[in-house]
Amino acid sequence: MQTFLEAFLVPAIQAVVVVLLMLLAVAYITLLERKVIAFMQVRIGPNRVGPRGLLQPIADVVKLLLKEDIVPAKADRFVFWLAPILVTMTAIAALAVIPWAGTDATLHVLGYEIRPVITDVNVGIIYVLSISSIGVFGIVLGGWASHSKYPLLGGLRSAAQMISYEVPLGLAIIGALMIAETASTVKIVEWQARHTWLFWLQPVGVLLFYIAGVAENNRAPFDLPEAESELVAGFHTEYSGMKFAFFFLGEYISMIVVSALVVTIYFGGWLPITFGLGYLVPAIPAALSGAWGGPGVHLAFGVFWFALKTFLVLYVYLWLRATFPRYRYDQLMEVGWKFMIPVSLAWILFTGVALLAFDALAA
Amino acid sequence: MTGYLPIAVMILIGAGLPLVAFGVSMLLAPRKPEPLKYTSYECGVEPTGGVRERFSIRYYVIAVLFVIFDVETIFLFPWAVRYRVLGWFGFVEMALFIGVLVLGYAYAWKKGALEWA
Numbered sequence: 001m002q003t004f005l006e007a008f009l010v011p012a013i014q015a016v017v018v019v020l021l022m023l024l025a026v027a028y029i030t031l032l033e034r035k036v037i038a039f040m041q042v043r044i045g046p047n048r049v050g051p052r053g054l055l056q057p058i059a060d061v062v063k064l065l066l067k068e069d070i071v072p073a074k075a076d077r078f079v080f081w082l083a084p085i086l087v088t089m090t091a092i093a094a095l096a097v098i099p100w101a102g103t104d105a106t107l108h109v110l111g112y113e114i115r116p117v118i119t120d121v122n123v124g125i126i127y128v129l130s131i132s133s134i135g136v137f138g139i140v141l142g143g144w145a146s147h148s149k150y151p152l153l154g155g156l157r158s159a160a161q162m163i164s165y166e167v168p169l170g171l172a173i174i175g176a177l178m179i180a181e182t183a184s185t186v187k188i189v190e191w192q193a194r195h196t197w198l199f200w201l202q203p204v205g206v207l208l209f210y211i212a213g214v215a216e217n218n219r220a221p222f223d224l225p226e227a228e229s230e231l232v233a234g235f236h237t238e239y240s241g242m243k244f245a246f247f248f249l250g251e252y253i254s255m256i257v258v259s260a261l262v263v264t265i266y267f268g269g270w271l272p273i274t275f276g277l278g279y280l281v282p283a284i285p286a287a288l289s290g291a292w293g294g295p296g297v298h299l300a301f302g303v304f305w306f307a308l309k310t311f312l313v314l315y316v317y318l319w320l321r322a323t324f325p326r327y328r329y330d331q332l333m334e335v336g337w338k339f340m341i342p343v344s345l346a347w348i349l350f351t352g353v354a355l356l357a358f359d360a361l362a363a
Numbered sequence: 364m365t366g367y368l369p370i371a372v373m374i375l376i377g378a379g380l381p382l383v384a385f386g387v388s389m390l391l392a393p394r395k396p397e398p399l400k401y402t403s404y405e406c407g408v409e410p411t412g413g414v415r416e417r418f419s420i421r422y423y424v425i426a427v428l429f430v431i432f433d434v435e436t437i438f439l440f441p442w443a444v445r446y447r448v449l450g451w452f453g454f455v456e457m458a459l460f461i462g463v464l465v466l467g468y469a470y471a472w473k474k475g476a477l478e479w480a
Contacts, residue, residue: 011369015376065384068392071400085381091403092377096370119369126440127370147414148403160422163429170436177443179425237404242388246381330479333425341432341468345461348439352446352454359447 014118018095027057027254033318040322057321067241074147075238083142084243087250092134094257097124099186101270101302102193104297114300116270124185125177128261130168132216132254136162140216142247143235152178154234156327164333165215166221168340172208175351176201176265185261189269197239199266204347208340210316213258215336217251220321224329259313260306265307270302424476435464 031046038045046053070082074141101116108114109308121127127338136159143155176198177183180191190199191292199206215222272288286292290301327335379431403410442449449456471477 006374009369010392012372012376015369015373019376019380043404048402066391066393068394069385069388070400072403074403079416081385085378088381089374089377092380093373094368096373106406118373119366121370123440126437148405148410149412149414150404152414156418156422160425163433164425165431167436170433171439174436175441178446181443181444181447183440213427225442232404232406241392242381242384246384246422302430333479334475335447337428343464347462349458352457355447356454359450 004293010112010114011118014114015096018118019092022095023249025256026249027061029252029255029314030060030248030286031057032076033305033321036315036318037322038076040319045064048249051301061245064241064245069241070238072238075145076145079141079145080238081243083138083145083245084239085133085357086141086248087255090131090138091250091253091257091269094128094131095253095260097121097127097185098257098260098264099189099269100306101299101354102189102289103186105270105298105302106297107299113184116302120184120186122182122184122187125173125183125188125261125265128185128257129166131174132257133162133166134248135254136166138247138250139235142239146235146238148234148238150237151235154226154231154237157231158235161218161222161332161336162216162222164336165340168336168344170209171341171344171348172212173265174348175205177347178355184268185264188265188300189271192268193271197266197268197271202266202285202351204343205351206262208344208347209266210258210313211338213262214317214320215332217254217258217317219251219255221315221324221326221333223326224332235295255314255317257312259310262313263306267313269309270306272301272305273309286346289296421479428471428476431464431467435461 034056035045035053046056049055049059061189071077096118097120099117099120103115105116106113139162140155140159140207143151143153143158146152176188179198179201180188182188182191188198218224218226226236236244239247270289272285274285274288288301290297298338403414406446438460439457442453446453
């Protein structure tokens with residue numbers, strides 16, 4: 001029973017901590033988004049609730065919790081309920097394989113082994129892709145169950161958009177997997193610790209992945225499903241109160257997941273940012289990753305670098321939203337099918353040839 | 364398989380969190396039924412026409428293309444992880460596979476399956 005408890009209890013506690021942290025992070029990302037976009041548009045942004053508006057997210061949560069929950073009379077009640085749960089569930093489940101520190105940060109508490117990742121499955125990256133594609137169902141079902149015109153159109157658009165960009169999303173990672181020879185999220189960072197960030201070897205891959213990720217999350221400039229000027233609020237027009245809040249939460253957690261994946265696959269996960277100085281003086285990355293301390297220190301440094309990088313990648317989402325106008329729907333599909341897919345296929349072939357040539361030269 | 368147990372835990376938490384929040388909201392939120400509140404949103408006017416109508420064939424075409432390409436992507440994953448072991452043999456095999464797919468892709472493009480307007 002010990003092993004079962006160990007396999008169940010430790011991840012359960014980790015999962016609860018991670019989910020609570022994510023809820024807090026999402027709350028403050030919403031404030032950050034409003035502030036950042038306000039400053040980019042020379043406005044002040046929320047500044048009424050608490051000092052500098054810092055309590056705004058809490059006020060928002062309380063407001064959403066106290067709002068009347070309206071289900072349209074013609075809606076399919078069960079599916080109407082199911083949709084926001086699906087969206088949130090898949091977004092949270094995808095967090096399971098994201099490592100936030102190296103294996104040297106494994107803690108031992110009361111005889112239990114606490115690893116700095118909820119679970120390290122050997123197909124971690126494929127798992128994230130597959131579970132996040134289930135999230136499409138939440139949006140489509142939400143649009144369909146509302147029994148209203150705008151949500152239906154929003155849901156259909158969203159389905160077509162998400163499945164179109166799922167293909168380049170998967171193809172973009174292939175190059176990184178070919179080089180690192182693993183699909184595990186932990187091992188791919190360990191490979192980068194031994195060699196270099198995959199970003200330097202896969203610049204096109206990371207661009208394709210990020211663009212597809214933005215489109216997959218229905219974020220600006222690809223936020224067609226909820227284009228307010230033509231579809232009101234898209235698939236969640238009829239949603240209110242807590243059900244709306246969970247569509248919102250799912251979307252923001254998906255943003256964090258995509259950012260964390262970009263960091264894990266291409267930007268060295270929990271490794272410190274050294275601007276290449278590690279090749280000249282190996283002591284610098286060692287000092288910046290807390291090599292002088294015990295597992296606790298490793299954990300603190302790993303989490304710090306991972307959170308910093310994830311935040312920087314996440315910030316680009318907000319930056320894009322303030323910078324670009326929305327795509328037209330036919331342009332969106334054109335970019336997906338006529339640009340992203342051919343380029344990602346060509347990039348796989350290029351990576352393949354370059355890798356074999358390199359291996360032949362090195363041998 | 365113990366590596367997958369935590370994933371089940373995460374899925375349970377992910378499904379439980381919204382359920383608990385819906386419950387709390389049900390207890391706290393006001394409830395003042397009024398017939399007009401429960402009509403479908405239509406910019407303030409009375410809703411006209413049905414919702415379960417036919418929609419553009421484009422969506423079906425995109426769905427079929429997606430199935431083909433997504434299966435291809437899944438085939439690429441195991442190949443990519445073992446690529447450096449397979450060497451040129453693996454490269455030629457996959458180049459043939461992708462080549463066949465690109466032929467189909469070019470055909471779909473030429474037939475206008477990728478045009479939206």
